[in-house]
Amino acid sequence: MKKITILDIAKELNITFSTVARALNDHPAISAATKKAVRETADRLGYRPNKVASSLRSGKTKIIGVLVPRLDVSFFSSVVHGIEGVMNENGYTILLYQSQESAKQENKGIDTFLRSRVDGIIASISLETEGTGGYGEVKERGIPLAFFDRAPQALDVPSVTIDDYRGGFMATEHLIKSGYRRIVHINGYRNIHIFNERLRGYLDALKQYGLPVDENLIVKGDFSLEFGRHCVRDLLAKGVEFDAVFTLEDFTAMGVVQELKAAGKRVPKEVGVVGFANEAFTSLVSPTVSTLDQRTVEMGEEVARLFLKLLKKGNYYSHKPEKIILEPELLIRESSSR
Missing domain, CATH: 1.10.260.40 (lambda repressor-like DNA-binding domains)
Known part of the structure; x- marks a missing residue:
């Protein structure tokens, strides 16, 4: 032919x-x-x-590197879905790489993108990333860069995030208004800005409603379903009184619910539970898990549109970095409805 x-x-x-x-x-x-x-x-x-010939003539590949911590959770896969939809509509394709929450893998991903001559990078940093990580070099080279969800605070570039402080406050306020008073908060042990903001929201909600801050109710660790189970076992073994748990993400919340049920605790009558992220399973399990929706597809679409808008203007870093903050949505389900 x-x-x-x-x-x-x-x-x-x-x-x-x-x-x-x-x-x-x-x-x-x-x-x-x-x-x-x-x-x-x-x-x-x-x-x-002939895309190769076209890219050689224009100096552009029409490929955008997208670097995410992991794709085995619906949060990141949904954001990527939003990014890809907007990019495809505008004639771009994406090159996808997972850091697996490793700074070393993240740097490999950045190097892969640079060798592939991508027109820019959209990323969410790994849990191990410190300072600007490998992204400082990307900006120094003048390669367009934008972040979603997790962004390094030391690097002033465009980003789209959720209001994590507001989310933490909303979750805790909901539990307080539902009659819970001894509210545990499970957070990560690493110094990650978005998790710190959720903790800050939790603390401010307690203060606003006149409840004491009890350090015994703030638990930090390497979050996961198993860590959620471990936290409940540990709290019960120590005899710590609590009637609600707000976790920094949904897998930990699921572990909390499972261990509470295993211990014979009724959810939500005896203990209320709220997670964060609105992972797909939270509406399918029993009891369904209350959570904060992070508007994932919209987040992906917004960061892609912001990125393309600045790319079209030219001189990407000559403009003041635009930082879009989305409002989270509290989804009240069975795990905290009493």
Whole structure:
């Protein structure tokens, strides 16, 4: 089968080679009608552009590197879904890499993107990332960079995040208004900004409603389903009185619910539970788990649109970094409804 070229399209429409080439590249000097005719003819003839040659001519690959901590949780996969949808609509493809929460793997991902000559990077940092990590070099090279969810505080670049402080406050306030008074908060032991903000929201809610801050009710560790179970076992073994648990994410919350049930504690009558992230399973288990929705697909779409808007302006880092903060949504389900 003969490969269709730009010259074939030009002959079909009786226009010049350069007109077709510029129309396919959306050149402003070409009319909308001509662009439409060229694209329709290209589709009809089965034209497929040579992306390698195109990138060599333009210096652009139309590929965006997306670096995420992990894809085995629905939060990050949903954000990627949002990013990819917007990028594809605008003629870009994504190159995806997982750091697996490792700073070493994260740096390998950054290196892979740089060697692949991506047009920019959208990322959420790993739990091990310190300072600017490997992203400082990305900015120094002038390569466009934006963050979502977790962003290094030492690097002033565009980002889209959720209001984690507000989320922590909302979760704790809900539990207080539901009649719970001895509220445990399970957080991470690492110094991660978003987790610190959720803790700050928890503390401020207690203070606003006149409840004492008890350090015995603040537990830190390497969060996971098993850690949630461990926290409940440990609290019960120590005889610590508590009637609610707010966790920094949903897998830990699920572990808490499982261990409470194993210990014969009724959820939510005796102990209320609220997680954070709205993982897919939280609405499918029994009891369903109350949580904070982080508007994941919207977060992905917003960071992609912000990235492309700045890319189109040119001189990416000459503009003041825009930081979009989304409002979380409290989803009250069975685990905290009494």
